[in-house]
Amino acid sequence: MVNYKDTGRRQKLRDSFVAGEIESRSEEAILEILLSYAIPKADLQPLSHKLINQFGDLSGVLSADFNELCNVNGIKSYSATLIKVFDWIRINYQIQGSKRSSLINKRAPKQQTILGSQQKIREEDDNYKGQIEKLSKKDVKRQGTGMFSQAVLKEGIEILPQLPDTENLEEIKQFIENNLHFSAVETRKRYSNYIISRLFLDGLADHALRSFAKNFAEGQELRDVCFYRFCKAEPLMFSIFEDIILPAIGNGQIERSRLRQYLTNRFPLSKNIKKGAKGIVEALNAGRIALSDRNKISCKYREISIPSFAFIVHSEFPEPGIYDIAKIEQNRSIRALLWNPNRVLPSLYELRNWGLIAKVSEIDTVRQFTTKYTLDQVVEKLVSDK
DSSP, X not given: OOOHHHHHHHHHHHHHHHTTOGGGOSHHHHHHHHHTTTOOSSOHHHHHHHHHHHHSSXXXXXXXXXXXXXXXXXXXXXXXXXXXXXHHHHHHTTOOSHHHHHHHHHHHHHHHHHHHOHHHHHHTHHHHHHHHHHHHTTOOXXXXXXXXXXXXXXXXXXXXXXXXXXXXXXXXXHHHHHHSSOSOHHHHHHHHHHHHHHHOTTSSOOHHHHHHHHHSTTSHHHHHHHHHHHHHHOTHHHHHIIIIIGGGTTTTEEEHHHHHHHHHXXXXXXXXXXXXXXXXXXXXXXXXXXXEOSSEEEOOOBOOOHHHHHHHHHHHSOSSSEEEHHHHHTOHHXXXXXXXXXXXXXXXXXXXXXXXXXXXXEETTEEEEEEOOOHHHHHHHHHHHO
16 A cells, blocks of 8 residues: 555655755755655655665765665665666766767677666566676766765775776776775775775776876875865865865864854755765865864965876866966866965976976966876876986
8 A cells, every 4th residue: 555645755855856946955865766766665765864874975875786785675676776777877978078988888788788678678687687786896987976974085095006007997996895904895895986986087997097106105196186086076075175165264274063064054954964074074184185183174275296286287188288377277176185376377387397288378368388298198207207
């Protein structure tokens, strides 16, 4: 018998989502809406809360292993399948640019087979489940959907220089799982996924980051670069800097309660505010971008490291060419690193002096810089000149 109370809540959530109302945009509400299409007769609010608590956040739920999802009480194969299909769509249809399109085209045949026919999915359910498990391991790219509760950035920075010399992401993922210090196997698997998705943004174990890590191990340069990629994967960090940290930079500190209040206002239905605030602080501390104690976050502008500046400039402007200097000065990633804005232009000249960019021009109102290398090439030059 249908529980009409549950049905009414579901419809209210769906209507709120379509209307763009903020209460339907929390991670638990979105997950509840998604599950309502697979689980017809249950109160899904407790289940959504349990899933997000177990996997850390909505992205953690979506990227979780198929079998691990099925082991959660209340989640059966149909529900896990819907979650993994949603994750596949989320990953593959956010990828832009020729390099990423090429990656998807190479991997598409099996995935298209999975999605091609609902009739075939029903007839070959066991085979479908196997394919979904493979998809969950692709880790092509994970785009942060909101608040996160586990940074795992410190562990990523520490293990990155130790990675085997391979572009095989599965081998690297297995290496990370085997070498993380956590005792629980499932925890190591989950945290390995976090590290992979936040540091290897294109779903490729790119040589540029691996080479940079080995040559700048334990240095602030590596922490800068890893924090940069973390922010790209978790764009909530950019909002934290723009709305909280940068406005308070003159005071040199903000109360941690201010961060929790900000998250509460942004995610009013979330029950993970404390965990979310802790995850943000962990990331700041791991990158040594800002330092925190139990009550406050201390922040100030930092000196620019030329190697990490070179890496990030060539990540943000990957194609050799001519660019407006203002695009560097106003760049969200540059600002999030709390680099002294008065040192950005001098640092561009330093890149030119190091031979890492071709030219810096300031003629009347025209202010431009010219790059001549790709990211791989500039890292190769940094390593060879070190």
